[in-house]
Amino acid sequence: MDFLSAWILSPSALPFLCLIWGTQAQQAFRSEPRNLTVRMGATAVLRCEVLRASGTVQWVKDGLLLGPQRSLPGFPRYSMIGTPKRGQYHLQIEKAQLEDDALYECQAGRSESSHAIISGSAWIDMLIPPSKPYFEVDMAAPWVAGKKYTVACIAPDAKPVAEITLYKDGVELTGAESFTMSGSKDKLLNMRAEVTVTALSSDNGRQLACHANNPALFRPVETTMAMSVYFPPQPPVIVGLEREEVKAGRTLILECVSHGGNPLATLHWTKNGDILSMTWDEDTVAQKSSSVLLLKITPADNQAVLCCESVNLVSLSPLSVSRKITVLFEPAEVTLSGSLSAIEGQDLELTCYATSSNPPVQIRWWLGYKELNTSVVVMEEGANGGMTTMSNMTHRVSREEDGLELTCEAFNKGTRFSKTQTSKLSVYWSTVRLVCFATGGNPTGTLTWFKNGRVVTHAQKQTSFDRGVAREVVLVLTASDNMATYRCNAKNEAEKTISAQAKLMVQFPPVSMKITTKQVELRQGQVLTLECLSGSSNPKANISWSLGALRFQGVEQPPRKAEFGGVSVHSSLSLTLSSQHHNQRVICHGHSALLAEGANTFFKLNVLYPPEFKPEQPKQVQVVEDDIATIPLLVSANPEELSCIWRHHREKLVKERDVRYDWLDDNSLEIRNVTRKDAGVYMVKCTNDEGVNQTSIMLDVQCENLHTENG
Structure with a gap:
């Protein structure tokens, strides 16, 4: 056999054999193997059909005989298939691998009737898919938005070399450079593709994808990598401080919110540069940081600058939002100075002083129930950025004013502040x-x-x-x-x-007047009983009552002996209270027909009543589309602290539902950028400690072009 093999492997001997055997029946190839391209894992079949096969037929792989048996022992994936009687000796290779990439020949050995024959060489070109591609990129530390990074992807061990396409968030990256390198085995090649990427804040959490493809694949193989990109947060905003004017004593609930950023921002509050809070919460779902500040407002906070700063690891500098607050505060003290005793015809010179307030208070004077206007007011800068108010009042006294209460009232209509100092005036005349x-x-x-x-x-x-x-x-x-x-x-x-x-026998008006009541709290609908007791007088004083322009005669009891040889008189008055009586003065007059002068005192009514809408409350408000609609709320109540809930289409209006809503200090509703959807009936229900009341207002939204035409 070795000798035969030698002859078969030496093609130059074939002509000599032909001369020996002559023209007997020769073996010949009906079909010879041809080059094949095979995907890894597929089945490859090299065809070989021999006419008049008389010698041993076997296959040669890269010069190595595979053997004559059809099962080809030693080569478990190799076998010869076909019908031997028909001369079919096809080579079948199952689950083709890289090692099958070789040169093949079909040979028929010499026989008694024929010389050996060798087919033409056929090449099996194996198509090997690349192994799973992988990235070479430094992600030990997150990227920083705005910086450039080199992303490399390697598609290893492919035949032929793989083509690489890089994607960022599904969009192909252009400008990549590719390099071919040797693979882990002979005939295998690695492909390396590099591209420069500028990191964007929007890239955080998104994917880089590397697609590798060659003819061995039906679809590309892919590997992905999530990008971690650090980027600065957005500038913070302050929520809860819609207006810069705040009343002293109020506790502000402010929230500082900074959206975005990776990592999320750290927040801190300052007031005039001093740190107030360094705590914050992070919401990874909503991608925001927030910090809530509770701030009790004092007069010292007037013109203070509140600032919230946000910063993270990659911020070039802290981002901040600042708000200057104006604090409305009342004077801590109101003092009345000067002598309150004078002889009839003399001038009283009195001073009323209100400590610092913002806005500055006004001062008015009352003598009994009459307002005095002979005063000079001086305002000066005071503590905490406020203003002090001083009123110098000059008044020439008369005997009728003896015993009257002189009142200095510091007030501010805007803040509804009022504070008084009262003393009794003594006038000597006879x-x-x-x-x-x-x-x-x-x-x-x-x-x-x-x-x-x-x-x-x-x-x-x-x-x-x-x-x-x-x-x-x-x-x-x-x-x-x-x-x-x-x-x-x-x-x-x-x-x-x-x-x-x-x-001496002296006639004198009542030395004092005093109104009392047993009722502690006065409410609408109650019957109030007031008792007026006049001090000693000579002769007896007659008691009468007044409320505004109304005059009343009370129930008078018999006079009683009193000091200084005079008598005192007691009178009572019953009054059914209404909300209209609130803040009015009930005056008790003591007077004798024999004397020119008399005495007076008053009782200021503090009537508690539930919210009442004033007669001037509008029932309809018109506004042009896209303008600002202000639906006024004219309501009074005592206590004045009330809460009002607005509804539209039965839904409660809240700022969180629509940022266009805003509520003024008097609970009026303001709607910015009005649309036709805002039209309709608005219900408002107001509540205080005394009860509830509600009313409705129609909002009529007119089209801008229609309004222009009508105009």
């Missing part, structure tokens, strides 16, 4: 001159005045004349002078005292 004369005696006497046994200290100096001495006392008559005994004593070194005296 004067009596009592002169004591003493004659004779050696030495002359010393004169001393007494009132009801007590020395009168304000008597004038003693004077002398040719017959003796005299001493005068000027009395400004008061109620205490009624039935008072004034005595003058004369005494010299002889230790003898002589005296003269006079008893």
Whole structure:
């Protein structure tokens, strides 16, 4: 066999064999193998048909005989198929692999009747798909938005070499450079593709994909990698401070929100540069950081700058939002200074001073129920950026004003602030001159005045004349002078005292007026009973009542004896309360027909009532589309603290549902960028501690072009 093989493997011997055997029946190829291209894993069949096969037929792979048996032992994936009787010796290779990439020949060995024959060479070109491609990119640290990075993908061990296409978030990356390199085995090649990528904030979490393809694949193989890109957050915004004006004492609930950023932003609050809070929450689903600040507003916060800063690892500098707040605060003190006693016809000079406030308060003066206008007001800069207010008032007094309450009121209509200081005015009007004369005696006497046994200290100096001495006392008559005994004593070194005296009969109006009630809280619909007690008067005072322009006669009880030899009078008044009575003054008058002057006092009504909509409350509001609609709410209540809920199409209106909604300090509704969908009936329900009330307002939204035509 070895000899035969040698002959078969030596084609130059074939002509010699032909000469020996002549032209007997020769073996010949009906079909010879041809080059094949085979995908890895497929079945390859090289055809070989021999006519008049008489010698041993077998296959040669790269010069190595595979053997004559059809099962081809030693080559489990190889076999010869076909019908031997028909001369079919096809080579079948199952599950083709890289090792099958070789040169093949079909040979028929020499026989007694034929010489050996060898087919033409056929090449099996194996198509080997690339192994799973992989990235070579430094992702140990996340990328930073705006920077450039080199992304490389390797498609290893392919035949022929694979083509690589790179994608970012599904979009093909152009400009990639490719390099071919040796694979892990002979005949296999690696492909390396590189491309430069500029990282974007939008790339975070998105995929880089590498597709590798060659003829061995029906579709490309793919590998992906999620990009982690660091990028700065968006500038923060402050929620909850719609208006820059805030009342002192209010607690603001402010939220600082910064969207985006990887990592999410860290937040902190400052006030005038001082840190208030360094805590925040992160919402990875909504991709935002938020920090809630509770800030109790004090007057010292006026013109303070609130700032929220956001920053993360890749921020070039902190991003911030600042809001300057204007604090509305009331004066801490209101003081009244100056003398409140004067003789009839004299000028009172009084000062009312309100400490710093914002906005500055106004000051007005009341004497009884009459407002005084003779004042000069001076405003100056005060603490916490506010203004102080000082009012200097000059008033010439009359006897009718004796006993009246002088009130200094500091108020601000915008903030509904009011604070008062009240003192009682004392006016002296009737004067009596009592002169004591003493004659004779050696030495002359010393004169001393007494009132009801007590020395009168304000008597004038003693004077002398040719017959003796005299001493005068000027009395400004008061109620205490009624039935008072004034005595003058004369005494010299002889230790003898002589005296003269006079008893005064003085008429005077009530020395005081006082209104009381047993009811602590006054409510709408209740019957209020007021008791007015006049102090001692001579003669008896007549009591009357007034409320605004209305006059009432109360129920008067019999007079009682009182101090200074006078009498006091008690009168009661019953009044059915309504909301219209709130803040009004009920005045009690004490007067006698025999006297020009009288006395007065008042009781200020504080009537509790549920919300009431004023008669001026509009029932319909018209607005042009895209303008700002303001639906006013004219409502009064006591207590004034009330909450109002607005509804449209039965849905409660909240700012979170539509940022176009805004509520003014008086609970009026403001809608920005009005559309026709906003038209319709708006229901508003207001509540305070006393009850609930509601009303409806129609919003009529007109088209802009229609409005223009009508205009």
